[in-house]
Amino acid sequence: MKRNAFSLLIILLTAAVVLLAYELWPTEDLNWAVTSFAMLFLGLGLFYLRFERAKVSSKEMALIASLAALAVVGRIIFAPFPNxxxxxxxxxxxxxxxxxxxxxxxxxxxxxxSNMFFGQGPWTPWQMLAWGLVGATAGLYGRWRGESVRPLELAVFGAIWGFLFGWIMNCWVWLTTFFPLTFKTFLAANAASFWFDVSHASANVLFALLLTRSFLPILYRFRKKLTTTTLEVQHHVETKTG
Known part of the structure; x- marks a missing residue:
């Protein structure tokens, strides 16, 4: 409870500082790219701090590393195909x-x-946020649907995230290369990436329809092997009195 309160306090203080900066500084002097970058690092840092303090088993750490490695390999192999x-x-x-x-x-x-191969830069934290949110929201969806999910459902979910991912990344492009920062220029940034977002969404749909029936049961079997159940054994002592 104390950790949640502390995290919430930090987030509220950061938001207050940003709002204060917006009110006090002229718009042309306020570097929103740097400001958003700082907020992004703060949010990611808080999550990693909570993850570090959480009780995470070595099996879960190994699983996260293995799944991340598989996704990295997939990005490298398909590098010639944009998005x-x-x-x-x-x-x-x-x-x-x-x-x-x-x-x-x-x-x-x-x-x-993966950016160790494709190049690190100020876009990396934005990708961390966007892909992290893909996994987190999919986890929430998985708690609701479970093993009864159909490939078409994951295809639709992936299609939505194909565009949402692009829009999140477009925020970085908009904040660093567009002036003035208006809703019109934000729409222009999203329009410029439209076909890349379509490609991203199409890939998610295709892979979901082709691979879900094979991959999903395998991952669920791995999850069952990682799950441990503690059974409480009660000893009943009977005493006889004569």
């Missing part, structure tokens, strides 16, 4: 089966590790 990769689908599937925490960790880890 048409299985990465987002694999992150989605990991979160759906293993929960929001594992999903966020897989997504954010994929961004950092």
């Amino acid at each position: 048409f990769k299985p990465t987002t689908y694999l992150i989605l599937l990991a979160g759906f089966v293993f929960g929001p925490r594992a999903g966020f960790m897989v997504g954010s880890t994929v961004a950092v590790v």
Whole structure:
């Protein structure tokens, strides 16, 4: 409870500072790219801090690393095809089966590790956030649908995230390259990436329809092996009195 209150306090203080800066500084002097970058690092830092303090087993850590590695390999292999990769689908599937925490960790880890091959930059934290949210929201969806989910449902979920991922990344482009920062220029940034977002969404749909029936049962079997159940044994002592 104390951790939640502390995290909420930090977030509220950060938001208050940003709002104060917006009110006191002229718009042309306020670097929103740097401000958003700082807020992004704060949010990611809080999550990783909570993850570090949580009781995470070595098996879960190994699982997160393995799933992240698989998604990274998928991004590298499909590098010649712009935005048409299985990465987002694999992150989605990991979160759906293993929960929001594992999903966020897989997504954010994929961004950092894969960019060692594609190049690190100020876009990396935005990718960490976007892919992390893919895994986290898929985890919440997985808690609701469970093993009864159909490939078409994950295809629709992936299609939505194909566009949402692009819009999140467009925020970085908009904040760093567009002026003035208006709703009109934000729409222009999203319009410029429309076909890339269509490619991303199409890849998620295709991989979901082709791979879900094969991958989902395998991951659920892994999850069952990782789950331990504690049984409480009660000893009843009977005493006889003569």
